[in-house]
Amino acid sequence: MDVSLAKQILRHCGWGVLAVAAVTGLALMLRTVTGYWAISLVYLLTVVFLALKLNRWAVLLAAALSAVLWDFLFIPPQFTFHIEATEDVMMFSMYFVVALVMGHMTNQLRRREESERRREQRTAALNRLLQGLAVSDSLADGLARAVEEVNALFQVQTRILLEETAPATSLCLPLRTTNGRVGWMGVELKGNRVLAPSECELLETFASQIAAFVERQQLLAVARQTQLAQESERLHRTLLDSVSHELKTPLAVIRTATDGLATQLADGAPPLAGTFLNEITAANRRLERIVSNLLDMTRIESGQLPFRPEWCDVRDLLESAVEQLQNEISPERVNITVAEGLPLVQLDFGLMEQALCNLLLNAAQHSPARSLIRLSAEIREGQLVLRVTDAGTGLTPGEETKVFDKFYRGKGARSGGVGLGLSIVKGFVNAHRGVVSATNNPGEGVTFTISIPLAHENRADC
């Protein structure tokens, strides 16, 4: 039994003794008027009153003490414990039993009422907590309310931590949900107070309600974020699509118009008409390329790049790229080497074709007309390695990584181009989890190397 309880019992006993003594004094004065039997009723009343206020031990003590005092001071012969008359003996023993039983029952009643009140308090507190959590519009708000409620109800200091590590408090309750622990509720008890089992139970109920609230808020936050991301992605895509449409439609119109004009011009046109038309056609092609580069770059930057890998025949890819550019680079200028027995590789054909086209265009731009451009493919150390080698002037030292920067244009670059081609190559290759690099050749020109890892599943059984 701990000290505070013992102290409380002693205090109550003291009050009991004091009350009995006071009543005894009163009874001594009343005795001549009422006779000694009535005094027993006064004592009985006292014991019942005491039972409403004091604990069990004090009531017991008061009942015993009053019985003894009644016997000693009032029952004849006075001032002895001896009782003469038979009816007095009966009266004394009945008084003693009735006092004890009344005292005990009254006490019991009071305790039951108290516990009822406590239970009601807890239910009310739990209700308040639930209501508070239900109307909280944020996680922090709800937790603040919960902490307040727990502190007020249990007279403790509470902290709620949504972390992995438990707080260093005297009591630590995990906030558990069906999906695991979401945090801890740390409760600091004053002194060396111990919580009653019923209090512990209630605290655990609180903890589980708080955990459910935290989980709900977290799920809500995730849902909100996802919705926001989807919204912005949709907006981005719509914007890109409409810009793409707006830019490309006039280009398509010019292309169709020049094509139509070219067929009309075939017979007997003014001498310079054909030349002008060719200029328009060439300028339009260039514009088409710039627009498509800008759109590609925007897609890379905004993470809207559609990446759809499929099994690709690498030779097909290289030849397809060269063919795409047959108007810009004569196919005879490009020497394609594909290693024997190259397996199929998972690539986004469209993106890689575009990347190779950009490298080929870059090579053609930075090397003498009609010089050879070598395009090769092989597998080396689990990587697909594609190389584009030109016979140009090469890079100035330090330019090897800069050339892939956006809007960077080589020192010796001729006019034309906005410096996006190579950064698009980098973006497309990165989408394949690959890398692209540029190195000067020992002799002349530059080699651009694309390395794309072949994932385990990237190998087809052929």
Add this chain to the structure above:
Amino acid sequence: MKTVLIVDDEPPIRRLLRLTLEPQGYQVFEAETGQLGLQEVAVRRPDVIILDLGLPDMDGQTVLKRLREWNQTPVLVLSVREGEADKVAALDNGADDYLTKPFSTAELLARLRAIQRRAPETNEEPVVVVGDLTVDLAARVVTVKGQDVHLTATEYALLRELVRHAGKVVTHKHLLRVVWGPHAEEQSQYLRVYVTHLRQKLEPGAGRKLIRTEPGIGYRFCAAD
């Protein structure tokens, strides 16, 4: 006279297509929305339809689906380069071919001609000749420069399917389904391997003129125009 219906919301595109197609002997009808387009198909009964996928009132795909519920007129879809998924969806929804903006007039005319040609059954038009290549669909004989080429059953089935749709794009899914069966629709690596073999056998050396790759979509057998 052939009739063509252009469904596109851009007036300049419609105007230019008209200017391009009329000298080629087409009678041109125009519609600027999907709804009007569907009405025009019912009223004008065109021989071929050019459909832009980006329409103001409804998605081009929806137009295609509604159209295919009651009408089998060949449809050429206009799309932008990035829309591979859209193109595949359009082809799945019943489009016959697609054209990427910006396109050249020659390409447009070739595509229109190709989609109006019905796929030949083995008994009609049994021999296809393209350059050095001869495919006798009735006799199942393939020759290059007069020399017999030995093809495996699968290679022949693949070639036959491409030749039947000469000039038109044939999707990966379609080829896999027809040649390997419905369970193989996702096994695109089969297709790559056999296309590579076919190219080597039909055009040793330089070859990918006959069977062209349409990235992300399928293959196109190039009939000589």
